[in-house]
Amino acid sequence: DISSRLGPNDEVFLCRSRRRYLYPKSGLKSDNTWQFIVNNDEFKQGILIEECENEEMPCDYSLSFPQRYKPICKQHYVLRMLASIRNTSGELDVGQESFKIPSCCKCVLKVL
Amino acid sequence: QAGETAFGRDECNELSVSSPCQCAPSMAEYEIYCPANAYNVFPKFRLAIRPNSNVQIECNLTDANEYKQLPPLRIGEIERVQIQRCPLPGHTPIAGILEHLGIRSPKMLIFESDNLGVNITRRHLDRLQNLKRLRFTSRRFTYIPADFLADLRNLSWLDLRANIVELPAHLFDNLENLESLELGSNGLKHLPHGVFSRMPKLRHLNLWSNQLHNLTKHDFEGASSVVDVDLHANGIEQLPRDVFSLLTNLTEINLSANHFRSLPGGLFEHNKQLRQVRLLNNRVPLSTLPARLFANQPELRVLLLRCDLETLPSDLLEQSTEITNISLRDNYLSTLPAKLLEHQTNLLSLDLSNNKLTYLPDAFFEHTTKLVDLNLAENMLTDISSDIFSKLEKLETLNMNNNLVKNIASNAFAANTALLHISMEHNLIDLQQPLLGSILQEQLNSPFSHLASLQSLNLRNNSIMFIYRDWNFNLINLQELDLSYNNISSLIYEDLQFLSKSNLFVNITHNQISRINFYPQLPVMPDGEVSTSVLRMDLNDNPLVCDCTLLWFVQLVRGAHVPDYAKQFKFDTDRLTCSQPHNLQDLPVRLVPPKELICSIGSAEEPGQRQCPRGCRCWVRTFDKALVIKCHEGNLTKVPELPTLYDNLHIMELHMDNNTLLGLPAAHSPGYANVTSLHLAGNNLTHIDVDRLPPNLKHLDVRRNHLQALNTTVLGFLNRTMPRRSLMLSGNPWICNCEAKPLLLFTQSNYERIGDRGEMLCMDAEMPTRMAELSTNDICPEEKGV
Numbered sequence: 041d042i043s044s045r046l047g048p049n050d051e052v053f054l055c056r057s058r059r060r061y062l063y064p065k066s067g068l069k070s071d072n073t074w075q076f077i078v079n080n081d082e083f084k085q086g087i088l089i090e091e092c093e094n095e096e097m098p099c100d101y102s103l104s105f106p107q108r109y110k111p112i113c114k115q116h117y118v119l120r121m122l123a124s125i126r127n128t129s130g131e132l133d134v135g136q137e138s139f140k141i142p143s144c145c146k147c148v149l150k151v152l
Numbered sequence: 153q154a155g156e157t158a159f160g161r162d163e164c165n166e167l168s169v170s171s172p173c174q175c176a177p178s179m180a181e182y183e184i185y186c187p188a189n190a191y192n193v194f195p196k197f198r199l200a201i202r203p204n205s206n207v208q209i210e211c212n213l214t215d216a217n218e219y220k221q222l223p224p225l226r227i228g229e230i231e232r233v234q235i236q237r238c239p240l241p242g243h244t245p246i247a248g249i250l251e252h253l254g255i256r257s258p259k260m261l262i263f264e265s266d267n268l269g270v271n272i273t274r275r276h277l278d279r280l281q282n283l284k285r286l287r288f289t290s291r292r293f294t295y296i297p298a299d300f301l302a303d304l305r306n307l308s309w310l311d312l313r314a315n316i317v318e319l320p321a322h323l324f325d326n327l328e329n330l331e332s333l334e335l336g337s338n339g340l341k342h343l344p345h346g347v348f349s350r351m352p353k354l355r356h357l358n359l360w361s362n363q364l365h366n367l368t369k370h371d372f373e374g375a376s377s378v379v380d381v382d383l384h385a386n387g388i389e390q391l392p393r394d395v396f397s398l399l400t401n402l403t404e405i406n407l408s409a410n411h412f413r414s415l416p417g418g419l420f421e422h423n424k425q426l427r428q429v430r431l432l433n434n435r436v437p438l439s440t441l442p443a444r445l446f447a448n449q450p451e452l453r454v455l456l457l458r459c460d461l462e463t464l465p466s467d468l469l470e471q472s473t474e475i476t477n478i479s480l481r482d483n484y485l486s487t488l489p490a491k492l493l494e495h496q497t498n499l500l501s502l503d504l505s506n507n508k509l510t511y512l513p514d515a516f517f518e519h520t521t522k523l524v525d526l527n528l529a530e531n532m533l534t535d536i537s538s539d540i541f542s543k544l545e546k547l548e549t550l551n552m553n554n555n556l557v558k559n560i561a562s563n564a565f566a567a568n569t570a571l572l573h574i575s576m577e578h579n580l581i582d583l584q585q586p587l588l589g590s591i592l593q594e595q596l597n598s599p600f601s602h603l604a605s606l607q608s609l610n611l612r613n614n615s616i617m618f619i620y621r622d623w624n625f626n627l628i629n630l631q632e633l634d635l636s637y638n639n640i641s642s643l644i645y646e647d648l649q650f651l652s653k654s655n656l657f658v659n660i661t662h663n664q665i666s667r668i669n670f671y672p673q674l675p676v677m678p679d680g681e682v683s684t685s686v687l688r689m690d691l692n693d694n695p696l697v698c699d700c701t702l703l704w705f706v707q708l709v710r711g712a713h714v715p716d717y718a719k720q721f722k723f724d725t726d727r728l729t730c731s732q733p734h735n736l737q738d739l740p741v742r743l744v745p746p747k748e749l750i751c752s753i754g755s756a757e758e759p760g761q762r763q764c765p766r767g768c769r770c771w772v773r774t775f776d777k778a779l780v781i782k783c784h785e786g787n788l789t790k791v792p793e794l795p796t797l798y799d800n801l802h803i804m805e806l807h808m809d810n811n812t813l814l815g816l817p818a819a820h821s822p823g824y825a826n827v828t829s830l831h832l833a834g835n836n837l838t839h840i841d842v843d844r845l846p847p848n849l850k851h852l853d854v855r856r857n858h859l860q861a862l863n864t865t866v867l868g869f870l871n872r873t874m875p876r877r878s879l880m881l882s883g884n885p886w887i888c889n890c891e892a893k894p895l896l897l898f899t900q901s902n903y904e905r906i907g908d909r910g911e912m913l914c915m916d917a918e919m920p921t922r923m924a925e926l927s928t929n930d931i932c933p934e935e936k937g938v
Binding site: 050058059060061088100101103104105106107 | 185194198336337361384406409432433435458
C-alpha cells in the first residue's frame with residue numbers, strides 16, 4: 041500500500057514519465073503511415089504529451105508481484121484529430137486526420 | 153497586501169514578455185518553459201506551478217551553471233517542491249534554487265535525479281531545516297555522509313532511495329521527530345547497530361528490497377515504537393525465532409517476496425499487537441507453516457499467505473478469535489484440517505481459490521458463523537454436502553467456479569438465506585437426482601430454492617437440462633441468471649415466468665434449445681396483478697427447429713403478435729437461426745415467414761389410425777390453422793381415405809392435382825367432409841354432383857378435367873358457399889347450348905368468384921369460343937314469336 045508509505049496527499053506512479061508540449065510537423069496515422077501536420081508560425085497545433093522515461097524497464101515498487109510476471113513500463117497512445125496536409129492525386133489540401141499521440145506511461149505485467 | 157499574492161496570471165503574462173521563458177496556464181497550473189519556443193525538444197527547464205500548493209521543476213541540464221538561466225520569480229508560499237532530473241547545484245545549497253524562484257518555506261522537498269553531478273552533502277540541505285518531509289532518490293550509487301541529515305530536526309517523514317549500500321551509524325541521530333522512514337530499494341546488507349534508537353516517534357519502517365539476509369533482534373533495538381515493518385524482497389531465507397521480539401508494538405508486517413524455506417515457531421510470540429501479516433509470492437516453495445504461528449494473537453485481523461503451501465497445521469490460528477480476513481489463494485493446499493478455523497468466529501472473508509482442494513471436512517465452517525465472503529474457485533471439489541455450509545447463515549458471496557462439482561445435496565444451501573451471489577461456472581453440475589426418473593426431475597426443486605435474497609446465480613458451462621420452477625417462483629430477487637453452455641433442450645412459456653421483482657437477465661445462449669413453445673394469449677392473473685418487471689433473455693446460439701410449434705415465438709420476435717404478456721419480455725435473438733428444416737437453415741428467426749412454419753404428419757401403419765394417406769404428404773400449418781394433404785401425381789383414380797380434421801384446426805386443404813380421378817367421394821365421407829379447399833386440376837372428372845362437394849368448401853379448382861356442364865344444384869351450392877376468387881374452371885370442354893344457360897348466367901354474375909373466367913372455352917362450336925364473349929342469346933336463341 042503505497043499511500044500509507046508516503047503519507048496523505050502524495051501520489052507516486054509506478055512508472056516515471058515526462059510531459060511536454062509537442063508541435064509536430066508530421067505524425068503517424070492509425071494505419072501506420074506518416075503524414076504532414078499543419079504547424080507553422082501562423083497556425084500552431086500544440087499537444088501535451090506524456091512519454092515514458094524508461095520504456096520497457098521495470099516499474100518502481102514492483103518487487104512483490106507474483107513470480108513469472110514481469111512488471112515493465114509501457115508507453116500508451118491515444119488518437120488525436122489534427123489538421124494535416126493530404127496529398128490526393130497531386131492536389132494538396134488540408135483536412136482532419138487522427139494521429140497516434142503518446143498519452144501516458146503505465147506499468148503492465150508481462151506473463152513470462 | 154501588494155507583492156504578497158501568489159504567482160498568478162499577471163506574473164505569467166509578464167514572464168512571457170520580459171524573459172526568455174514562456175508561461176501558459178494549463179488546467180489549474182501554470183507551465184513555464186525556459187527557454188521559450190523550444191518546439192519538439194526538451195527545454196532546459198519546465199516548471200509547473202500550482203499556486204499555494206506545489207511546484208514541480210524538471211531539468212534537462214548537463215551543467216549546474218545553467219541554473220543561472222532560471223528566471224527570478226516570486227512564487228510565494230508553497231507546500232511541496234518536486235525537483236526532477238536536475239543536477240545538484242554544485243556545492244551550493246538546494247535552497248538557493250528555491251530562493252531564486254521566490255519559493256518560501258516549503259514543508260516537503262522531493263529531489264529525484266539520476267544525474268547529481270557532485271556527491272550529496274549536509275550543505276545541500278542548508279536553510280531547509282523547516283522541512284517536515286524529504287524524499288531524495290537517485291538510481292546512482294550514492295554515498296551518504298553521516299552528518300547529511302544533521303540539521304533536519306523537524307523531519308517527520310524521510311524517503312532515501314539512492315542505492316545506499318552502507319548506512320552511517322548515526323545518520324538518523326537528530327531526527328527525534330521522525331515518524332516514517334522509507335529505506336526501500338537500496339542495497340543495504342545490514343543495519344548499523346542502534347540506528348533506529350534515537351527516533352522515539354518512529355512508527356513506519358520500510359526496508360523492502362534491500363539485502364538484509366541476516367536480520368537479528370538487535371537490528372531493531374530501540375525501535376519499539378514501530379507499528380509497521382516492510383521487509384519484502386530482501387532475499388531472506390531464514391529468520392531467528394526472536395527477530396521481532398523487540399518490536400512489541402508491531403501491528404503490521406510484510407514478509408513477501410523472500411526466500412523462506414521454513415519459518416521458526418514462535419516468530420510472533422512477542423508481537424501481541426499484530427493485526428496484519430503479509431507473506432505473498434515467496435520466491436521458493438514454503439510448503440507448510442510451523443504449529444501455532446498465528447495462534448494466540450488477540451488483535452490479529454488479516455492474513456495474506458501465498459507461498460506454495462501444501463499443508464497447514466490444525467492449530468495454526470488457535471485462539472486468534474478476531475481474525476476477519478484470510479487469503480490462502482494460489483497455494484497448493486489439497487485439503488485442510490477440520491479444526492483450522494475452529495476459533496475464527498469473527499471471520500468475514502476467506503479466499504481459498506486456486507489451490508488443489510479435493511475435499512473439505514464437513515465441520516470446516518462449523519464455527520465461522522459470520523463468514524460473508526467465501527472463495528473456493530479453481531479447486532477440484534466434487535461435492536457440496538448438506539452439512540458443509542449449514543452454519544454460514546451470513547454468507548453473501550460464494551464462488552466455486554472451475555471446480556469438479558457434480559453433486560449438490562438438495563438442502564446444501566438451506567441455511568444460507570443471506571446469499572446474494574453464487575458463482576459456479578465451469579463445473580459438472582446437472583442437478584439430476586439419481587434414482588429418480590427423468591419426468592420427475594423437472595418437478596423437483598433445485599438446491600437453490602431457499603435463497604429468496606439471491607441476486608445472481610451463475611451456472612455457466614455445466615450440464616443443466618431444465619429451468620427449475622423454484623428459480624421462477626422462489627428466487628424473487630434474482631437479477632442475473634447465467635445458464636449459458638448447458639444442456640437445456642426446449643423452452644415453454646412457463647420456463648420464463650419469473651416472479652423476480654427485479655429486471656432479470658437470463659443468459660441461455662449455447663444450449664441445445666430446439667423448441668420454444670409459446671401461447672397466443674394467456675389467461676389474466678386471477679388477482680389482476682400485473683408484473684411490471686421485464687425479463688431479458690439472450691437466446692442466441694441455439695439449434696432451433698423452425699416448425700409449426702415455433703409460430704407464436706416467431707410472431708413475438710417479429711413483432712407481428714403482441715399479446716399482453718409480450719411487454720414482460722425482451723429477447724436477444726440477433727444470432728438465433730434455424731438449424732432445421734433444411735429450407736430454413738441458417739435463417740435468422742426474425743426473418744422466418746410464419747407461413748413456412750409447418751409440422752409434417754406421418755402415416756401410421758394401422759389403416760384405422762392413418763393420419764396421412766399412403767403416398768401422400770400431410771402437414772399442419774399453425775399460421776392459418778390448416779391441415780394440408782398433398783397427393784400429387786399419384787395416378788390415383790379415387791380420393792383416398794382421409795384423416796378427420798383436428799378440433800383446433802380450421803382449414804383442410806386437399807391437393808390432388810394431376811391424378812386420374814374419375815369421381816369424388818360422398819360429401820359426408822369421414823375426413824373428406826372436412827375439406828375446405830379442393831385442388832383437383834388435371835384429373836378425369838366428367839361431372840360434379842352436389843352430394844360430392846364437402847359442405848364447408850371454400851375453394852374449388854377443377855381446371856383441366858373433362859367437365860362439360862354444371863347442373864343448377866351445383867351452381868346453387870357454389871353460389872351459396874364460395875367466396876371471392878375461389879373457383880378455377882378453365883381447361884374443361886364446356887358445351888354451350890341451351891342447357892348451359894344457367895352456367896353462363898352464373899359466370900356472368902360471379903365474375904369476381906371465378907379466377908380464370910376469361911379462359912373458359914366452349915368446345916362444342918366449330919372454333920373454341922371464349923365463354924365470356926357469349927350472351928345467353930348466342931347459345932340459346934329465344935324461340936321466335938309467331
